[in-house]
Amino acid sequence: MRRISLVLCALIAALIGAAPAAAQAPAAADYAGGNVVDADPGKRFNGRVGDSAVSLSVSENGSNIQAAIVVLHACRGGAYEVSSGGQAPVASDGTFSVPMRRTFRDGRTKVSETATLTGKLEGARASGTLTSTSRRDKRRCKGSATWTAVQPPRPSAAPTAPVVGALLLGVITRANRLPYQVLMRLTADGKRIRRMNLNLPWTCDGRESVLTFYELGSAIRPDGTFTYTMPFVGRFSRTIERGRVRVNGQFTADGATGTVEVSSTVRSRRGKRGVIDRCKSGRRVFAAIP
Secondary structure, three states, X not given: OEEEEEOOOOOOOOOOOOOOOOOOOOOOOEEEEEEOOOOOHHHOOOOOOOOEEEEEEEOOOOOEEEEEEEEEEEEOOEEEEEEEEEEEEOOOOOEEEEXXXXXXXXXXXXXXXXXXXXXXXXXXXXXXXXXXXXXXXXXXEEEEEEEEEEOOXXXXXXXXXXXXXXXXXXXXXXXXXXXXXXXXXXOOOOOEEEEEEEEEEEEEOOEEEEEEEEEEOOEOOOOOEEEEEEEEEXXXXXXXXXXXXXXXXXXXXXXXXEEEEEEEEEEEOOOOOOEEEEEEOOOEEEEEEO
């Protein structure tokens, strides 16, 4: 399992200068989704934009959209996560293009990230293209991919086996920000979740941050239920973190529902300080649809 922390850049809180909403643009709507590359788990870093998470929030009058993205690059020298956010107007036909840029230092390395999220709002779904570039000193990674997002779904049909080979998109219980994502890619025979990607908040030492997990999948029982439990270890220069991801869910005829919970303990690697921090997400509810 690969655990990569992310810090989304601050999104503009106030939407100003907005034109009146057109009838085609949904007002005050949230969307969450992205993409899970249909590739072998050990070979998903393919030199282009790979797995992604996309969050959207349309303003109350439907004229403006806020967006946040996370994409995973694979380049010579390693894999890099690009996370950014921005806002843009929504055209009368529901189309939009959100430019994003972020520059920071990772230790002694200067990092520059740019991305453009283009798409169209069509009722309860949105889709489009995400292009992004990351520069780390002299290394440059660039890629593009399609994405799809949905409004918070409410699967209501009776429990059943899942749709084979499907990509399910959904929303994890949100807080006071853009929605969090859950994405599941199923195998062609429908017996396993090939990969599950999660983007959710957790709290460490009283401070909330956002986690992205790129997970291997789990078996699906004949009745459509699934359980995923994965321990993880993070080793750093001064600390060591041990934690666990727990997912329980049920497939239905029109999607899947369940809960996800992440917790960890951080200990000092030096001296006898013992536990120096505990992190937890709490139990979060999710729902997803094909």
